Amino acid sequence: MTASRAIPLASMPKAILFDLDGTLIDSAPDITAAVNELLAAHRLPPFSVEKVTAMVGDGMPRLVERAFAASGTPLVGKALEEAVDEMTPIYLRHLTGRSRLMPGAREALAQFHMMGIALAVATNKPQRAAREVLLHFGLVDMLGAIVGGDAVSHKKPAPDLLLLALEKLRVDAGDAIMVGDSKADVGSARAAGLPAVLVRGGYTQVPVEELGADLVCNSLLELPAALQALREVA
Ligand SMILES: O=C(O)COP(=O)(O)O
Numbered sequence: 001m002t003a004s005r006a007i008p009l010a011s012m013p014k015a016i017l018f019d020l021d022g023t024l025i026d027s028a029p030d031i032t033a034a035v036n037e038l039l040a041a042h043r044l045p046p047f048s049v050e051k052v053t054a055m056v057g058d059g060m061p062r063l064v065e066r067a068f069a070a071s072g073t074p075l076v077g078k079a080l081e082e083a084v085d086e087m088t089p090i091y092l093r094h095l096t097g098r099s100r101l102m103p104g105a106r107e108a109l110a111q112f113h114m115m116g117i118a119l120a121v122a123t124n125k126p127q128r129a130a131r132e133v134l135l136h137f138g139l140v141d142m143l144g145a146i147v148g149g150d151a152v153s154h155k156k157p158a159p160d161l162l163l164l165a166l167e168k169l170r171v172d173a174g175d176a177i178m179v180g181d182s183k184a185d186v187g188s189a190r191a192a193g194l195p196a197v198l199v200r201g202g203y204t205q206v207p208v209e210e211l212g213a214d215l216v217c218n219s220l221l222e223l224p225a226a227l228q229a230l231r232e233v234a
C-alpha cells in the first residue's frame, strides 16, 4: 500500500463507489470475445486479450471505435453508430462466461457492507450489462446503486456518473471515496471532489503510481485495512 498524498478522511467514508471492469471483475476475456465476434462479422481478424484490454475503460462505443481503428478500418459518424448498435446484443451475450471476480472483491464489499457503509458501482460499462454481471456474481444486494456509462451524457473522467451514484445513495461527495483501476477513475473522482483509491492489477496502460491517486493498494484484499489505517492517522 502506498499513499501518494494524505487522503482527507477524518473518519470512515459513508459511501464507497467502485469501478467495475478491472476493479471488481476481470472481464477482459469476455470483452475480447465480444469484440472478436463483432470483428468476425465484418471479416476482420481477432485481437488478443492484451490488445483488447488496452481498448477498455472509456465505455463500449469507444471500444468499438478503437477495435475498428486498430483493424485498419476506422469508422466515424453513422457507420460507427451502426457498429455500436450491432455490438450491443453481442456484448450482452459475453458478460460472465469468461469473467472472474478480482481478488478480494467479494470480501471487501461484504466487509464494508457489514460496517454500514453505502456501496455503489460507477462504471463506464453499459448499465444493463453492469447490472447483469453484478447479479451473476451475487453482489447486487450489497449495492445501493449501479450506474453505467449510458446513464449519463458524459462518462468518466467526467464527474457525472459519480454524482449520480451519490445522489442515489443520498451521500455528499465529501463523505465518499472512489475506488478504481485507471485514469478515468481518478479523473472522475477529482472532478466530483472525492478522494481516489487505485488498485493494482487492473486495465490501466499507465502505471497506477503515475495517475495521482490518494492511495494505491496492491489488491482489494488490502482495502479495508488501508482505509482503517488512514483513519487512525487522520
Ligand atoms: O466498459 C469500460 O470501458 C470500462 O468500464 P469501467 O468503468 O468499469 O472500468
Ligand SMILES: [Mg+2]
Pocket (backbone or CB within 6 Å): 019, 020, 021, 022, 023, 057, 180, 181, 182, 202, 203
Ligand atoms: Mg475500470
